[in-house]
Amino acid sequence: MTGVGEAGHRGARARSDCWVRVELRDAGGIDLAVQSKVDAMYGDAVRRTCHAALDALAVRHAAVAVEDQGALDFVLAARLETAVKRAGAGGGATFLPDRGSGAAAPPARDRLRRSRLYLPGDEPRHFVNARLHAPDAVILDLEDAVAPAEKDAARLLVRNALRMVDFRPCERMVRINPGDLGLADVDAVVPENVHALLIPKAESAEQVRAVDARADAARRAAGLRVPCFLVPIIETALGCFNALAIAAASPNVVALTIGLEDYTADLGVERTAEGRESLWARQTVVNAARAAGVSPSDSVFSDVADLEGLRAAVLEAKALGFEGKGCIHPRQVPVVHAAFAPAPDEIARAQRIVLAFEDATRRGLGVVAVGSKMVDPPVVKRALRTLRTAEELALVPPDWRTDRTPTDDAERPAAAERGGAE
Amino acid sequence: MTGLTPNALGRLVPDMVNGRREAPFQGVHGHRPAGRKAAPAIRSAADYPASGDKRVASLVEALEACELRDGMTLSTHHHFRNGDLVGNMLFDACAKLGRRDLTWFPSASFPCHAPIIDHMEAGVVHHVEGSLNGPLGDYCTDGRMRGLGVLRSHGGRWQAIQDGEVHVDVAVVAAPCADPFGNANGVHGPAACGSLYFALADSLYADRVIVVTDHLVPFPALPWQIQGNNVDHVVCVDRIGDPAKIVSGTTEITRSPDRLLVAEWTARFVRDAGIMREGFSFQAGAGGISLAFAIYLKEMMKQAGVRARFVRGGSTKYLVEMLREGLTDYLLDGQTFDLDGVASMRDDPRHQATSPFTSYNYHGKGFFGSFVDVVVLGATEVDVNFNANVVTHSDGRLLHGIGGWQNCLFAKCTVLAVPTMRDRIPVIVDEVTTLTGPGELVDVVVTERGIAINPRRGDLLAAVKGTGLPVREIRDIQREVEQICGGKPTPPRRGRQVVAAVKWVDGTVLDSVWKVER
Numbered sequence: 001m002t003g004v005g006e007a008g009h010r011g012a013r014a015r016s017d018c019w020v021r022v023e024l025r026d027a028g029g030i031d032l033a034v035q036s037k038v039d040a041m042y043g044d045a046v047r048r049t050c051h052a053a054l055d056a057l058a059v060r061h062a063a064v065a066v067e068d069q070g071a072l073d074f075v076l077a078a079r080l081e082t083a084v085k086r087a088g089a090g091g092g093a094t095f096l097p098d099r100g101s102g103a104a105a106p107p108a109r110d111r112l113r114r115s116r117l118y119l120p121g122d123e124p125r126h127f128v129n130a131r132l133h134a135p136d137a138v139i140l141d142l143e144d145a146v147a148p149a150e151k152d153a154a155r156l157l158v159r160n161a162l163r164m165v166d167f168r169p170c171e172r173m174v175r176i177n178p179g180d181l182g183l184a185d186v187d188a189v190v191p192e193n194v195h196a197l198l199i200p201k202a203e204s205a206e207q208v209r210a211v212d213a214r215a216d217a218a219r220r221a222a223g224l225r226v227p228c229f230l231v232p233i234i235e236t237a238l239g240c241f242n243a244l245a246i247a248a249a250s251p252n253v254v255a256l257t258i259g260l261e262d263y264t265a266d267l268g269v270e271r272t273a274e275g276r277e278s279l280w281a282r283q284t285v286v287n288a289a290r291a292a293g294v295s296p297s298d299s300v301f302s303d304v305a306d307l308e309g310l311r312a313a314v315l316e317a318k319a320l321g322f323e324g325k326g327c328i329h330p331r332q333v334p335v336v337h338a339a340f341a342p343a344p345d346e347i348a349r350a351q352r353i354v355l356a357f358e359d360a361t362r363r364g365l366g367v368v369a370v371g372s373k374m375v376d377p378p379v380v381k382r383a384l385r386t387l388r389t390a391e392e393l394a395l396v397p398p399d400w401r402t403d404r405t406p407t408d409d410a411e412r413p414a415a416a417e418r419g420g421a422e
Numbered sequence: 423m424t425g426l427t428p429n430a431l432g433r434l435v436p437d438m439v440n441g442r443r444e445a446p447f448q449g450v451h452g453h454r455p456a457g458r459k460a461a462p463a464i465r466s467a468a469d470y471p472a473s474g475d476k477r478v479a480s481l482v483e484a485l486e487a488c489e490l491r492d493g494m495t496l497s498t499h500h501h502f503r504n505g506d507l508v509g510n511m512l513f514d515a516c517a518k519l520g521r522r523d524l525t526w527f528p529s530a531s532f533p534c535h536a537p538i539i540d541h542m543e544a545g546v547v548h549h550v551e552g553s554l555n556g557p558l559g560d561y562c563t564d565g566r567m568r569g570l571g572v573l574r575s576h577g578g579r580w581q582a583i584q585d586g587e588v589h590v591d592v593a594v595v596a597a598p599c600a601d602p603f604g605n606a607n608g609v610h611g612p613a614a615c616g617s618l619y620f621a622l623a624d625s626l627y628a629d630r631v632i633v634v635t636d637h638l639v640p641f642p643a644l645p646w647q648i649q650g651n652n653v654d655h656v657v658c659v660d661r662i663g664d665p666a667k668i669v670s671g672t673t674e675i676t677r678s679p680d681r682l683l684v685a686e687w688t689a690r691f692v693r694d695a696g697i698m699r700e701g702f703s704f705q706a707g708a709g710g711i712s713l714a715f716a717i718y719l720k721e722m723m724k725q726a727g728v729r730a731r732f733v734r735g736g737s738t739k740y741l742v743e744m745l746r747e748g749l750t751d752y753l754l755d756g757q758t759f760d761l762d763g764v765a766s767m768r769d770d771p772r773h774q775a776t777s778p779f780t781s782y783n784y785h786g787k788g789f790f791g792s793f794v795d796v797v798v799l800g801a802t803e804v805d806v807n808f809n810a811n812v813v814t815h816s817d818g819r820l821l822h823g824i825g826g827w828q829n830c831l832f833a834k835c836t837v838l839a840v841p842t843m844r845d846r847i848p849v850i851v852d853e854v855t856t857l858t859g860p861g862e863l864v865d866v867v868v869t870e871r872g873i874a875i876n877p878r879r880g881d882l883l884a885a886v887k888g889t890g891l892p893v894r895e896i897r898d899i900q901r902e903v904e905q906i907c908g909g910k911p912t913p914p915r916r917g918r919q920v921v922a923a924v925k926w927v928d929g930t931v932l933d934s935v936w937k938v939e940r
Contacts, residue, residue, distance in 0.1 A: 016845045038846045040817040041911030070845025073908050100905075125845075128906055129680045132870050166906075330679035 005086030008079040016125035018071035020083040025061040036068035053080040056095040074160040075124040082153040102166025107195035113324045115336045120145035121154035133330035137171035162192035171195045186214045191222030202232035203239045205249035212250040229254040235262035243288035256289040257297040286321035297324030304329040314339035350383035435931035440569045447930045460586030474603040476656045481515040484655040488630040494591035499620040500530035505667025508596035513541045528552040529620040553823020565937035571922030575828035577782025583623040593624035596662045600635035604653025605646035609768035611637030613663040616758025617775030618647045625652040636662045676710030680870045685714035688839045688868045694889040705734035705797040711839045737763035782829035784927040797833040808861030811854040818938045831863035842869045842903045850900040857933040
């Protein structure tokens with residue numbers, strides 16, 4: 001064999017990454033040349049990983065050059081495997097580095113999904129610290145953030161990251177590619193305990209079921225007993241019309257979201273800040289998601305410098321019925337969380353309603369009132385949801401019923417005061 | 423070969439540095455100086471033109487008039503940072519005069535001074551005593567420089583001059599604005615940089631002082647940061663610096679999300695530990711994290727309705743905004759990093775230029791750096807005993823000077839705001855490569871993975887209890903990072919030859935920098 005393969009990024013700007021060149025030979029063993037920025041500290045470790053990777057991929061004779069800008073092991077391993085495969089060797093073999101302790105965190109259907117932070121799948125340097133910014137989910141993106149020529153590289157990098165990088169307590173999501181490329185993505189990443197797959201450009205229930213079936217097969221083959229959830233992304237007019245069928249395509253669908261850049265491109269219109277052009281589509285997604293019993297989640301806000309604009313956009317999304325927002329920069333995460341969090345007056349109102357409801361129930365009264373207003377059951381339901389969120393976010397103490405501070409004494413529950421409804 | 427002695431922290435340090443006998447570090451407050459300060463020769467106005475016009479035609483002529491001889495010590499200053507043209511101009515002139523074995527004693531050197539290497543190779547310059555980085559740093563750590571590098575803090579440089587440890591034969595002051603008498607300042611002219619106070623000690627203690635300017639005004643050049651009464655000669659040249667590299671038009675805040683997180687937590691620490699209160703003071707430099715810290719803290723001060731009595735810079739437009747918005751009564755400025763800072767220092771009397779004497783000099787009757795409530799600093803390494811390194815990379819190569827860093831450690835609360843790793847290089851280590859700051863002065867290490875408080879500061883630990891801040895043991899953070907990086911790093915192989923000495927603020931030797939074997 002005499003193929004040549006290169007992978008990774010070169011030069012001082014390729015921080016926390018490396019570049020690998022593998023030139024296969026017929027004889028002469030492994031000729032490894034490592035230039036590493038961290039040679040003094042981790043040079044031996046770098047060389048060990050190189051030899052282990054070449055061994056696992058059955059490369060016996062090759063000239064291998066590595067230019068290392070401080071790549072962590074999972075990156076180095078992925079770059080080597082990519083270069084070997086691009087050189088035409090390795091066959092079906094893989095080099096799977098040892099799993100880190102965070103890889104086994106289990107998925108959960110019911111959890112907060114206010115923020116999901118996109119991490120470009122071919123840029124490893126943001127992976128290890130992503131969880132420190134506390135998004136509800138991280139998305140390792142194999143789709144739009146990855147150039148077509150680097151899809152193979154990103155897939156291996158993301159697979160290794162899922163094995164070795166600790167993303168806890170975030171939900172581990174991967175955005176796969178559309179079509180067959182995406183199904184191959186599923187094969188590579190699902191065995192590494194992906195909590196949810198984002199399915200881009202979802203236009204039909206069949207499409208979702210195809211990914212579901214493929215994920216199921218990959219999961220079983222890997223001996224995983226936990227489910228792999230799905231989050232279809234509506235990005236076209238056709239997707240909008242099939243939104244309900246898409247959301248209801250599998251019990252594994254946990255949320256439905258929308259991609260507005262692609263959607264507006266599909267319509268042939270500009271994406272504006274006001275978003276009038278996409279209002280119907282967003283409302284369609286909210287309604288389809290609710291109809292199917294899954295969580296509606298909004299698109300990303302693309303101006304990372306405009307945190308005030310983001311806050312307004314999240315408040316608007318919340319008003320439309322969305323429960324989550326995509327983030328493309330970690331600094332967006334706290335803004336999204338704060339905007340989705342129930343406001344103090346919202347919490348106080350919910351507390352009054354719930355106290356009145358509980359008091360009325362205790363007294364066996366059928367009707368609940370707060371002040372002069374009758375409170376219908378759906379209002380109580382909404383208030384309970386608000387308080388559950390507030391408790392999860394520690395905005396109210398679990399014992400708020402006995403702790404008097406959050407409620408305004410001047411507006412004590414009418415039912416308690418007057419002993420009955422009006 | 424000089425002898426090596428272990429100092430009070432067990433670091434092996436040279437007994438002799440460039441021909442001077444040196445005392446090893448004796449503890450943070452251990453060394454007491456004796457004797458009297460140095461003083462320059464008495465001069466007579468009879469020897470200077472009564473007209474007040476001290477201009478000479480060229481730097482060569484001025485050096486000749488100063489009777490420059492082989493082996494003398496010449497100083498320049500880093501007000502123009504990487505845009506300085508005068509350092510190289512000076513030694514070109516010395517070479518033209520055929521002088522040899524000179525010592526360059528800059529307040530700091532920058533990569534733009536790489537041509538000094540040629541002067542060292544040619545024998546014009548013997549060695550450099552001052553911060554070394556970039557190509558000059560490599561020249562030193564490769565063991566190619568004839569003398570030892572000597573790294574001092576800004577306060578330590580004043581101390582060395584004042585105590586007579588370093589005698590400056592000729593000080594060359596690059597002045598953005600000067601008059602023919604030699605009064606000079608940094609707030610006017612095309613190369614305006616703020617203050618000129620890194621040159622103040624030299625102007626007071628050197629035998630001869632030359633002012634070099636590209637913006638001569640008739641007497642009086644005000645403010646007279648450098649007083650003409652201390653100046654021998656004035657030289658006019660076309661250009662003394664590259665304005666674009668002296669101060670930036672705009673100061674960039676870091677965009678790194680991890681560094682912003684460090685900055686935000688630092689600000690929350692300062693607030694929640696109760697340090698941020700009416701009339702407090704803080705210091706934050708122009709480094710990415712420090713700058714972002716100031717911006718977060720400003721918002722918190724506004725929310726809480728708290729004003730500072732003074733803020734200590736390195737000033738930038740962000741600190742200037744705080745002054746203008748009434749969030750601080752005064753801005754005490756050691757050096758100025760952007761055009762807004764320069765304009766503010768020129769126009770606003772509450773924006774005070776400070777010298778290393780007032781802010782930092784340890785051999786004085788106190789210094790105000792010791793009563794700043796909180797200072798936020800960076801570091802390249804911190805060890806598990808809170809000792810810190812700012813002068814070398816983890817592989818032992820010289821990275822940058824000490825600046826005011828050591829002097830700032832004396833603040834009431836010293837915070838190192840650092841990322842836990844740079845690419846694969848862990849920042850928290852078992853033992854620092856080069857000791858620049860003793861751990862007993864480092865109170866808090868804020869990282870993106872948590873906040874480590876020095877166990878010596880039980881008061882701070884108590885103050886943040888129940889605040890929800892992510893307080894962790896420093897070893898706990900270290901373990902987590904080493905796991906990510908793939909185990910403990912191989913300890914650096916120390917060379918056998920000392921190439922530079924790191925001074926403490928009192929002139930004793932804190933640590934050695936060793937030759938790095940390629």
